[in-house]
Amino acid sequence: MTSVVATNQTILVVGGGIAGMTAALEAAETGKEVVLVEKNPYLGGRTVQLYRYFPKMCHPACGLEINLRRLKANPRIQVLTMAEVTGIAGDKGNYSVTVKLAPRFVNESCTACGECNKAASTEILDAFNYNLGKVKAAYLPSDMAYPQRYVIDPSVVGSAEGQAIKAACKYGAVDLDMKEEVVTLNAGAIVWATGWQPYDAEKITPYRYGEFKNVITNVEFERLADPHGPTGGKLLRPSDGKEAKNVAFIQCAGSRDENHLRHCSRFCCMASLKQTRYVQEAFGDAGKSTVYYIDIRAIDRFEDFYQEVKANPNVAFVKSKVARISEDKNGDPRLWGVNTEGYIRYSEPYDLVVLAVGMEPSVKNVAIPAEVLGDSSGFVMADPANAGIFGAGCATNALDVNRAVQSATAAALRAVQVVNQVARAEA
């Protein structure tokens, strides 16, 4: 049975991506008790699925390492993974929260030695790689996974394979009898940092995502570029494994569109500009990128990055909302539309099309407690009437990593204010 120590001076942080981790760390490093609840078996959220960050082209794992070290060194943070908040009762300064814990089938005795992985044979879709590859049913989600503890997929529990996996562990870490649990914990304030999900590209029907294999999303392209991704970092297109040397990026795939996402997702322009660099790095002058855009939103000093990319003769920009995509016989996706600068019709084939899908707040599709107020796009709004629950990061707005961390730091203070009030009242 999982035990959690929490009081009405504890801050609950929901979501263990970079925003949630930041909120938890900032509060804990100020001396507050924190419970951090994460749905995945590991911390880090979507940032760790990125290959590089714009504009520095540095690696998210670098900051994650520091954040994990902060976390490991801080006894004030209790982490619950594979956990989801299912209910919130009570008021500011005294919430009662129920959390559902899915079974990992591996306990804290795990040393991450990997013997269970060797004993497994079933392969499951690799969620960390956006299902572009497969992993064995006893797996460590990534090299940076924290807790550094394997996960057994429920599909092998109860099978002979499950028994073999259990037998392979010399440390009694595999526990196939683990059951789903519900724990109830106390909290004085709550930071809601459940992040975002890529907009479902299949809903943008003219782009035929899901039907044309060589039409992929920006988040999938990150995994292709990553040396630890499903292609070993090679930019190979899904249909035939051919090198994707001529790549089109379609901006505002879902964003700035009242039929899809009403808001601008902010990060996607910079993300595509960054991804043109992947193409350049992979193929040099043989790598060509074309960015189809409405406005290039490279805000503040990101402008420098845009100017650099613009100066690259291998990157072209077309001001156009692509009308539709068809597929040539050789599997090349072909873009149709009008270049609004001069009203020129085009019909261009590419090796690969990357849809710069927008950011949809995760709160939209989960059982979000009624106490958390959403705006018309589904982002969490500050609600003065319920001043103990605070949004953080991309749950509150379409933000890049840097701004999500800022937002989370602010949210941490708001939560600290509440628990400080509780402490003063009880003193």
Next chain:
Amino acid sequence: MAEMKTAAYICKGCELGVRLDAAALVKAATKDGKMNLVREHDFLCSADGVALINNDIANEGVTHVALCACSRRAKTEAFNFPTVAISRGNLREGVIWIRPDSDEARETTQEMAEDYVRMACAEVKAMKVPEGNPNTGTSKTLLVVGGGMSGMTAALEGAKTGYKVVLVEKTGALGGMAAKLWKRIPNREPFKAPMDNGVADLVAQIDADANIKVYLNAVVAKTAGAPGRFKVDIAVESGPTVTEDIGAIIQATGFTTYDMAKLPNLGAGQANVVDQLGLEALARAANGGPIKRADGKEVKSVVFVQCAGQRDATKTHLEYCSGHCCATSVKQAMYFKDANPDVDTVVLYTDLRMPGNNEDFYRAAQNKGVIFSKGAVANVSASGDGCTVKFKDLILNEETSADADLVVLATGMVPTTGPDLDQLNEANRAAEGGDAAAKEQVIQMMSKSVLNLDYRQGPDVPQFKHGFNDSHFICFPYETRRTAIYAAGPVRRPMDIAQAQEDATGAAMKAIQAMENAGLGRAAHPRSGDLSFPTARLEGCTQCKRCTVECPFGAIDEDEKRFPLFNESRCRRCGTCMGACPVRVISFENYSVNTVGAQIKAVDIPDEFSEKPRVLILACENDAYPALDMAGMNRNAYDPFVRVIPVRCLGSVNTIWITDALNSGYDGVMLMGCKHGEQYQCHFVKGSELGRYRMSKIYDTLKGMNLEEDRLMDLEVAITDIETLPKKINDYAARIVEMGPSPFKGL
């Protein structure tokens, strides 16, 4: 202090007991490591193993523990013994996982493991449990410099958290730039109309808050001390200077608008051309009615020129985008439309930049009849009673023009961050050399200082790019190079009010945290919570000033006798001072020239006939060491002749480690640190750069020792180099074999 009692624990789990000869490891720890107590265990991180160690600490008086098991990054929850000194011998990720399980490899793998056991023993014996900085300050008062939207927000949030706040504002009233606005961009649903600027409400809240002390017409004349014990002189116009005890500082000094006089081609100086702030003044005068020009004529047509003097690739004007101006022009176009829907409002832009829910605001403007035209403006000239704007219509691809009663230039933000320290240092050097113009320049620059820090390294926070105080770290936006001093609002990066308020709230969080930790003697990010701090044996100090010059965080001043004066609570514990010190008088309790030096000496160096070279690797613990760990997790094998020692930062590497290693028979030394230069990734900003600069000087020493340059290899490593790093190690090892054994072997 209890008497030192040492213990080594050899784990046999995770195949360690199968792949390695545990008895020989025990012998290494006993005989060479000279540990008082040596135990082996089948599964050391188990409850039983942990209990064994805890029992030894409690009942055997063990004070120093060498854990010879897995990497220091693994099983940290289990191996948590806060009262004793701990070292970790990395036998798993660092030995058996990077070596093939074969008969040929067995001997060298075992040698590697024995060395790591000896190194862990040697290290821990040289360590002390940090006792914490004794020079802590207890002030928990927050200083906010700047009384605009960011500053007021930071002050209020700080007070709401329960802290006392001192708010210093240069002018006679709070409100800053925001107070000059007729209305602001909406930050809440429904994102359709401009909303009240919100200044009066914040001012009222501040007035009503007994925890906030406001100084108007005041500037910071001097900031001395360190986090938790700053002494800040506040010079009040026509009054005595006041000194406040301050714990942490938020710089929220805002921005000025880019001087439109620099844009003559866009109509600067013409009566009917204003910048966005000028339009706000007209809108305030109109008070919701039709907006009139300075000459009293009602404006019937207006053109907004976006990016005026911004995003300038020629670098004549601002190179960056100020972020808020698109939404600001939309808001201002609405001022006209809301008063009179018949006013022609045209926004000329190249990229309209209104992220997030501002898209709704943009839509609302379109619905109100505001025209948006993608165009590059060539010039603005006076014509008739108004202006003519010549531009290239980028949609129709033709040169065209538009006439308007009034033209509004969307000029950008220029941050109020004080002098650039690099330029100031340069001017200072020239002034010291007797250059009179430079002397004048120094006085000029110092007059612009915001914080007037009484720091050896200059009066303000170092700037990042384009004059802003932004952080270079994507994951850590609040990092500055002056501990417990945080930037908030448009001094950090261009931003609108909503972002500035969010930013100021975050900055208040960091500042409060910094005060709390300074009071407890703990380090701030990235080694948050670290209780160790640098101390210097001043009797050995030669006053060379390298530590005071190099400290990336300006933590070290000089005392009146010109000895280094450590301000521990400004220190981030990177160890750059320790690396810089040529006479090795600086150390931390748990990290010193000796903790690393002892490890280097503990390695067994086979003789020149053994064909077993030894390569020392000093690896940055933030990126290179994790990369090596993950190479192990992926079973990416590398050479068995390397011995890896993690360092806090390349900047902490003292050249003595390298010369000692080479003198004692190591055949080569590899340094692994983070990228430096403009896109640096060093978490201590300048650490890796300084470390590398220092190492570049060592080649002369090598020459003096008659050693090849290749005996020292400097490698830039990212945390993701999991596959490439083993290859590079192997390549280097091959090069060492090619060169043959070090001539110093066996001497």
